[in-house]
């Protein structure tokens with residue numbers, strides 16, 4: 001088994017009296033696409049925020065590239081954070097910048113490009129994530145929901161990160177767009193050796209994209225294994241998930257390909 | 258850095274000429290490569306050539322974008338298809354980038370206007386903006402009054418909870434700052450009076466000065482300006498971020514009236530609190546004056562208040578108080594209207610918040626000046 005880029009041990013998260021995670025363990029290996037599934041409110045987004053260091057866990061520790069982000073000094077931490085690309089569930093685009101400025105910002109700040117170069121490269125990234133020409137000079141408030149997702153992906157990809165965190169990237173995309181999105185992630189993973197942490201409810205993405213799947217339930221990672229092993233796991237929720245009507249349809253579609 | 262330049266070599270001996278690419282094509286080398294690519298693109302423009310991509314060491318999306326710039330999407334696709342030795346991952350990345358580029362036309366930057374034209378255009382836009390603002394404000398006042406008239410006869414539609422919360426936030430929470438500031442201004446006015454009037458031997462009239470100033474003007478003016486800074490901005494930010502988050506649209510689609518839900522409680526709360534705060538401001542200003550008189554003019558408190566009682570007629574208090582509801586109404590309406598004008602971005606929330614504060618302070622001072630003239634002419 002290849003080395004673990006992200007290592008989570010005994011993670012606990014609580015909000016007031018609500019315990020979201022308890023004794024949660026998870027490894028993410030270099031170069032894999034890990035799908036994270038779980039019911040609404042099961043704490044997938046909170047897990048993602050804990051990994052990228054936006055949330056101090058109430059127990060346990062999270063190591064990324066072998067380092068605990070929360071213990072690093074600011075400069076070192078910023079260097080590590082540059083190796084992440086994060087797509088937030090609601091896009092989190094900067095509302096007062098245009099799309100190309102949104103994508104160009106990390107390029108100017110971290111890659112040291114001039115503004116003109118950065119905006120030029122930003123256009124390519126926007127095109128790559130499937131946005132039409134002419135969207136580049138729009139502001140986030142002028143976009144459709146699916147376009148926000150695409151632009152957020154372009155910004156996450158700006159620095160060609162080593163780990164890509166995607167929080168429901170295909171929610172709100174048309175099926176053709178979602179398939180192209182999956183294909184793009186695969187292409188990038190193969191060409192750049194990306195590691196992808198993918199939170200999703202999209203069964204088609206799970207079937208065609210993920211090397212391993214982690215199921216979040218009962219405040220911890222119930223199983224993290226290949227699709228077949230997870231689908232065969234003996235748990236009522238998992239059985240419903242993979243063998244319910246939608247799960248069956250997605251499996252049939254995936255096996256036809 | 259460690260890769261030797263040049264990374265592009267043209268071998269013109271073969272037919273068609275072969276462009277040999279080597280080294281790292283990555284984001285880290287983007288700035289350096291960009292210049293070379295621009296040069297080479299012009300030299301290669303329109304030429305038929307074969308590109309040899311297998312010498313490239315590291316490649317990422319930034320490098321792929323550069324290659325597309327260099328060769329153009331069509332030539333790159335042809336080169337990739339011709340080169341069987343290329344790994345499938347690299348082939349997919351290059352193809353994906355090239356295909357994304359095809360049919361993607363970059364927006365040309367808008368040509369810039371001459372400076373004078375821009376200044377004139379800016380002035381024109383500003384004047385136009387003021388006119389629209391005035392019309393919008395009048396329209397919004399009408400809307401608010403109409404909505405008030407509709408809800409007033411139906412007590413079940415009164416938003417009592419919301420009203421009480423707003424009264425607490427705009428009124429009760431502002432008491433300390435209003436009291437402290439007016440106390441200090443009262444003391445300052447008394448100092449001024451004591452200094453200037455002493456040269457006429459009339460320093461006893463400092464008492465009248467403070468009382469007149471605070472009852473007629475300063476009490477209501479200071480309270481209104483403080484609320485304009487404190488509350489108008491809060492109204493704009495609250496309603497503006499709801500607008501940016503599409504919450505206002507959600508209220509509309511639920512069949513509710515945003516004016517009734519958001520504006521009326523805020524406006525009514527201001528109508529209640531500003532007169533109360535004005536009263537507190539008057540008291541504290543007069544007390545501030547009394548303290549200074551007692552300390553530096555040796556006017557005893559008893560004497561101070563008996564002078565107040567004898568010299569100052571009730572009408573001065575009424576003149577001051579009469580202005581409070583008008584100011585309150587205008588501050589609330591301006592704050593809320595600016596909130597509704599916010600358009601989807603964080604910057605817009607900031608701009609409109611600033612605008613709300615400036616406008617409401619401007620309106621308060623303007624109206625106060627007009628009212629002072631009016632009351633003087635009427636002899637009140």
Ligand SMILES: Nc1ncnc2c1ncn2[C@@H]1O[C@H](COP(=O)(O)OP(=O)(O)OP(=O)(O)O)[C@@H](O)[C@H]1O
Nearest residue numbers: 015018020038039040041042043044045046047089
């Ligand atoms: N800032 C917060 N304060 C309080 N509770 C929170 C906060 N953030 C998340 N929670 C709670 O933590 C739980 C997990 O939330 P999370 O956003 O991780 O869900 P999720 O698994 O991503 O769901 P979804 O699939 O709907 O996105 C929820 O019950 C939520 O109410």
Ligand SMILES: [Mg+2]
Nearest residue numbers: 044045089167
């Ligand atoms: Mg979530």
